Amino acid sequence: MGEEINTEKITTPNLTGSAKIAWAVITYITAGVLYSGISTPITSILPNLSSDADERIVLNSYRMTGGNVGYFLAVTFILPMVGILGRGNDRAGFTRAVAIFAVIGVILFLFAFTCLREENAQAEKSISIKKSIGAIKGNWPWVIIVGANLFYWLANTVRTSSLVYYFQYNLDRKDLVPVINGLSLIQVLGVVLIPFITKKFNKCTTMIFGLALTSTGHVIMGIAGPAIPLLVAGWLIACVGTGIAASSLMAIKFNFIWLPILMFLGGAVVMFFYHRHEANEMTIKMELAQRR
Numbered sequence: 001m002g003e004e005i006n007t008e009k010i011t012t013p014n015l016t017g018s019a020k021i022a023w024a025v026i027t028y029i030t031a032g033v034l035y036s037g038i039s040t041p042i043t044s045i046l047p048n049l050s051s052d053a054d055e056r057i058v059l060n061s062y063r064m065t066g067g068n069v070g071y072f073l074a075v076t077f078i079l080p081m082v083g084i085l086g087r088g089n090d091r092a093g094f095t096r097a098v099a100i101f102a103v104i105g106v107i108l109f110l111f112a113f114t115c116l117r118e119e120n121a122q123a124e125k126s127i128s129i130k131k132s133i134g135a136i137k138g139n140w141p142w143v144i145i146v147g148a149n150l151f152y153w154l155a156n157t158v159r160t161s162s163l164v165y166y167f168q169y170n171l172d173r174k175d176l177v178p179v180i181n182g183l184s185l186i187q188v189l190g191v192v193l194i195p196f197i198t199k200k201f202n203k204c205t206t207m208i209f210g211l212a213l214t215s216t217g218h219v220i221m222g223i224a225g226p227a228i229p230l231l232v233a234g235w236l237i238a239c240v241g242t243g244i245a246a247s248s249l250m251a252i253k254f255n256f257i258w259l260p261i262l263m264f265l266g267g268a269v270v271m272f273f274y275h276r277h278e279a280n281e282m283t284i285k286m287e288l289a290q291r292r
Contacts, residue, residue: 038109048118057195057203064191068184068243074101075181144273148207151267152245155214171226186236190243197244204271210245211268214238 015023042063050056078097086093136142163181168174190210197206217238224230245267 045116045118050119054195054198057198061191061194064243065188068188068191072182072185075184076178079178140273144270148211148267148270151270152211155267156242159218173228176228180232180235183232183236184239187239187243190240190245194244207245208268208271210241210243211271212241214241214245215268217241 013023046056046060046063049059078094078101081097081100082090082093084093085096164174164177167177167180194206197209201209214237217234217236217240220234220237221231222234224234
């Protein structure tokens, strides 16, 4: 009894109206900032693990595969855990389920970074923020890559956030949410294929192909409507593509189906301009090696 009351009071204060919205916005932004603090070192450490571009692609594939397996476990079992831990109280159930995942995550992060060794670390003089911003001027490869990734992650976030609502309110099939989330594990196939695809095609073409494939999957989902087999087929195609690179109900459908299409295609369009810059990659590598 006391546990129920304490859990609800600590995680969700008894607010109404604008105060409730403000609480949601503040906590969501805080969670996003904290997540960035975790995600940034995981991503930025990659160049220090190897100086070989092909090895970095393989290492990143391992990282993405592990991340997708973790994502699969989290999204597949979160709703059943909420039901078991909340005993009819979804708010308490989500709080306890997320707390369990958080504890497991902390343990795994401590283990990963304790065992990690940087093999390509070099002490370099830091430059000021002003100089860093100035370096962006005329650096079109950087601008293109950042733009494409911005489109990708905006689309991915919108899709993930609206999935539950689309199946619950548009299709009236909330029971399918764990199944659909579980099927997203197939995007590991796309991640595993990246090292092989990049050996035949350049990285730019690979990313454009992945974004186009994801957009195609979402188009199929939009056409499918309540036809679950066709919708699942579209979802699987979209997930493979994602691995390589939602009145109110209509708004949810727009967020889940059409907005990701626009974002993923936007990323593909931006990447088309990177082709001519990718040809200079070897020259840049040689210049950097000389500077060292």
